[in-house]
Amino acid sequence: MSAPPALFDRALHRRRLDRAAALFPTAGFLKARAAADAVERLEAIVRAFPVCVDLGARDGAFARALAGSDARERVGVVIETDLSERMLAGRTGPRVVADEERLPFAPASLDLVVSTLALHWTNDLPGALIQIRRALRPDGLFIGAVLGGSTLTELRQSLVAAEAELSDGAGLRIAPFAEAYDGAGLLQRTGFALPVADVDRVTVRYAHPLSLLADLRAMGETNALAERSPPLSRAVLRRAVDIYRERFAQADGRVPATFDILTLTGWAPHESQQQPLKPGSAKMRLADALKTTEHKL
Numbered sequence: 001m002s003a004p005p006a007l008f009d010r011a012l013h014r015r016r017l018d019r020a021a022a023l024f025p026t027a028g029f030l031k032a033r034a035a036a037d038a039v040e041r042l043e044a045i046v047r048a049f050p051v052c053v054d055l056g057a058r059d060g061a062f063a064r065a066l067a068g069s070d071a072r073e074r075v076g077v078v079i080e081t082d083l084s085e086r087m088l089a090g091r092t093g094p095r096v097v098a099d100e101e102r103l104p105f106a107p108a109s110l111d112l113v114v115s116t117l118a119l120h121w122t123n124d125l126p127g128a129l130i131q132i133r134r135a136l137r138p139d140g141l142f143i144g145a146v147l148g149g150s151t152l153t154e155l156r157q158s159l160v161a162a163e164a165e166l167s168d169g170a171g172l173r174i175a176p177f178a179e180a181y182d183g184a185g186l187l188q189r190t191g192f193a194l195p196v197a198d199v200d201r202v203t204v205r206y207a208h209p210l211s212l213l214a215d216l217r218a219m220g221e222t223n224a225l226a227e228r229s230p231p232l233s234r235a236v237l238r239r240a241v242d243i244y245r246e247r248f249a250q251a252d253g254r255v256p257a258t259f260d261i262l263t264l265t266g267w268a269p270h271e272s273q274q275q276p277l278k279p280g281s282a283k284m285r286l287a288d289a290l291k292t293t294e295h296k297l
Helices: 010-020 030-045 061-065 070-074 125-136 153-166 180-189 207-219 232-249 286-290
Strands: 050-056 075-082 095-097 110-116 137-148 193-206 255-267
Touching: 010 207, 030 061, 030 070, 030 137, 030 193, 030 255, 050 137, 061 070, 061 075, 070 075, 070 137, 075 125, 110 125, 125 137, 125 180, 137 180, 153 207, 153 232, 153 255, 180 193, 180 232, 180 255, 207 255, 232 255
Parallel strands: 050 075, 050 110, 075 095, 110 137
Antiparallel strands: 137 255, 193 255
16 A cells, blocks of 8 residues: 655655754744743652653753753753754754654653654654654653644735736645644544643734745745645735734734644553553442433433
8 A cells, every 4th residue: 555645745845944943042932831831840740760862852942941941850861863964063962963854862762752833843743652652661752742633823814815816726835733622532542641742822922024925934844745836926925914914913913823832742552651541440439429310211
């Protein structure tokens, strides 16, 4: 059976990251927020993680957040990986240029895998999660954050409207994003125990829509779809900017940009973990717990 067509051009995505490497610190606020959230979650877990991997480390936001936290003493070596060699240049510590779609780690060799805002560019997210779960030791932890839900909804609507108005139809400009309700189920299907998914909605306000586009370029988050449309004409881009401001500008003239950060947390299975009860093993009737009367069908 042939493999499904690739959604993303990974070689192009690597080039976009290489280009963004020098500018990333100026626009890495979403990465920093997701990294700080991952560290906050680790602070609530009182156990040691001797070997940690940061997938898609970019400018090292997770390592910096960890260094200033109470969790640092419980996390041993942190191995940073990135698809882009330029993103890893100039930093100390263990670093590996690696594709998140083909992880180079042996089975059951890691205690903790963290990935903040990188895995949404994988062509096979379930496959990447399976590789992560296999690389974790039993009872190892995965914390991953991806862009999802309504991310860039204002930009998407403006581009579609502008192209529909000035050309034969709207092109594919922004990648589809996973929905929050898919998160826990995705972890469960890929073999993780105790799956949890939640969303942090971030609204960033810009003086002009072009400032948003500049930030996306500096983040390495511009269009890398395999079946991407031709570049926007100047006329369509100008009209998209006008529509963005007409539809979404706030009272002070600034425009919002929505980013949904979907965080997935799961554990590699282990016999010590809490297990679901077997059907029929309950010791109390639900009606009694709710102090109500049970009505038979």
